[in-house]
Amino acid sequence: MARPPRTISLVIPIYFEEAVIEIFYGRTLEALASISSEFELELIFVNDGSADRSLEILQTLRERDARVKVLNLSRNFGHQIAVSAGIDHALGDVVVIIDADLQDPPEVILEMLAKWREGYKVVYGVRTERKGENAFKLITANVFYRILDALSDIRIPRDTGDFRLMDRVVVESLREMREESRYIRGMVSWLGFKQCGVAYVRDPRYAGKTKYTLRKMIRFAFNGITSFSEKPLILAGWLGLFITAGGFAFLFYVIIGKILRPDTVVSGWASLMGIVIFF
Ligand code: UDP
Ligand code: MG
Numbered sequence: 001m002a003r004p005p006r007t008i009s010l011v012i013p014i015y016f017e018e019a020v021i022e023i024f025y026g027r028t029l030e031a032l033a034s035i036s037s038e039f040e041l042e043l044i045f046v047n048d049g050s051a052d053r054s055l056e057i058l059q060t061l062r063e064r065d066a067r068v069k070v071l072n073l074s075r076n077f078g079h080q081i082a083v084s085a086g087i088d089h090a091l092g093d094v095v096v097i098i099d100a101d102l103q104d105p106p107e108v109i110l111e112m113l114a115k116w117r118e119g120y121k122v123v124y125g126v127r128t129e130r131k132g133e134n135a136f137k138l139i140t141a142n143v144f145y146r147i148l149d150a151l152s153d154i155r156i157p158r159d160t161g162d163f164r165l166m167d168r169v170v171v172e173s174l175r176e177m178r179e180e181s182r183y184i185r186g187m188v189s190w191l192g193f194k195q196c197g198v199a200y201v202r203d204p205r206y207a208g209k210t211k212y213t214l215r216k217m218i219r220f221a222f223n224g225i226t227s228f229s230e231k232p233l234i235l236a237g238w239l240g241l242f243i244t245a246g247g248f249a250f251l252f253y254v255i256i257g258k259i260l261r262p263d264t265v266v267s268g269w270a271s272l273m274g275i276v277i278f279f
Contacts, residue, residue, distance in 0.1 A: 008035070008113075009042040009092030013082035018053040018098045019207035021045070025068075031106040034170040035113065044069045045100075046086040049076030078216060080182040080223075083162060088175060089108050095171050097162045097184070102206040104163035108174060111198045121193035124157065124164035125200050132204020144221050157187045157197060164188065183224040190228070196205040241265070247277045 010028065025043070032041060045058050047070065055072060062068040072084055083097050094116060098104045104125060106133065112123040132137060145158045162184050166174070173191050174184075189195070214222070226232060251274060258270040 004036065004038055004040045005259050006039050006094070007042055007092040008032075008039040008109075009044055009090035009095045010109075011086030011090055011097050012043065012045050012082055012100050013048055013079050014050055014054050014058065014100050015048045015076065015079070015082070015211045016050045016052050016054065017208060018050075018057055018065065019206075020101050021061070023206055024102055024106075027102065028098075028106040032109065033186060035110065035158055040047075041067045042069065042092055043067055044071065044086045044090055046071045046073065046082040048073050048078070048082035060129060062114055075174045078219075079162075080184055080220070083184060084182055085141060087171060090171065092171075093168050094165055095163045095168075099161075099163065101208065103202050103204070104161070105203060107199060108163075108198060108200045109165065111200075115196055115198060116165055116167065119194060120196045122191075122195040124160045124188075124195065124197050126197040127159045127161065127202040128155065128199045130202045133202075137210075140217070144224070148224050148228070151225055151231045152186070152188050153230065154186070154228060156186050156228065158194075160197065161202075163177070163200075167192065167193070171224075176262070181223040181227060183220070183227045186224060186228045226239040240251050251277045268276065 012024070028043070028147075029041075032039075035131065042066075045061075045068065047055050047058060055070070056070070058070045062070050069089070071089060073082060073085060087095060087097070094113070096108070096109055096112070098106065101137065106120065108125060112125075115123040126167075129139075133141075149158060162187070168192050170191060174187060177187055208219075254270050254273045254277075257264070
């Protein structure tokens with residue numbers, strides 16, 4: 001059999017996913033069976049410091065299947081860095097970022113490929129519905145994407161995650177962006193190129209719990225906003241200026257009071273106020 005002309009790489013971050021890896025693997029192979037004559041498959045699993053059996057399961061898969069590659073990070077660096085490590089090693093003509101928990105249905109990759117064949121360089125998944133998420137996650141996510149939309153200097157499509165397909169040209173550009181605080185979906189928007197979305201229903205997690213703790217979510221949101229907007233910085237600057245100006249106005253009032261009516265001012269008050277305001 002001749003080798004397929006192109007390669008598709010899947011980048012799959014793994015953090016305590018022992019319960020889903022094999023199911024993910026099976027379902028993904030099945031979903032992509034129809035493109036096997038066109039694409040050679042590369043599955044890059046990035047173990048992001050899991051301390052469960054994830055690595056062991058991945059190594060077993062790799063022994064069975066040469067299309068499986070395993071990157072093992074030295075500790076837990078977080079989803080965005082795990083994905084970036086995978087992208088750095090992906091050889092594909094197209095690269096897909098996909099979660100291991102089957103919340104991103106692998107069947108959607110076929111629709112993404114159809115758009116790619118039409119000439120789009122980035123095809124991102126747009127969640128029309130998010131099943132099995134708790135009210136807290138839905139509300140905080142909604143508020144966050146609205147705030148980011150209002151603040152950010154570039155347009156980052158709403159209701160999209162990192163589930164996306166990227167052409168090699170985009171991957172090469174993305175690889176040149178070495179920032180440490182990474183908000184990948186924003187970086188890909190910033191890069192430009194012809195982009196479009198495909199709608200999909202985000203399924204509930206197949207098994208296990210979310211690995212995005214509140215702390216990780218807050219850090220992620222903070223990275224998103226500070227990386228793509230200078231507005232918080234400008235706001236902080238104006239606030240500082242406003243407070244300083246107010247302080248100096250009051251200092252002026254204190255000094256004038258001291259000069260014009262020295263007797264009405266308690267001795268030592270003006271100098272004390274001067275020092276306080278200065279600080
Ligand atoms: N993940 C990771 N490192 C982390 C947290 C999560 O590699 O520190 C992986 C996780 O294994 C999964 C993907 O990132 O494949 C998305 O995480 P999760 O499903 O827990 O987040 P949610 O879908 O709830 O936002
Ligand atoms: Mg998930």
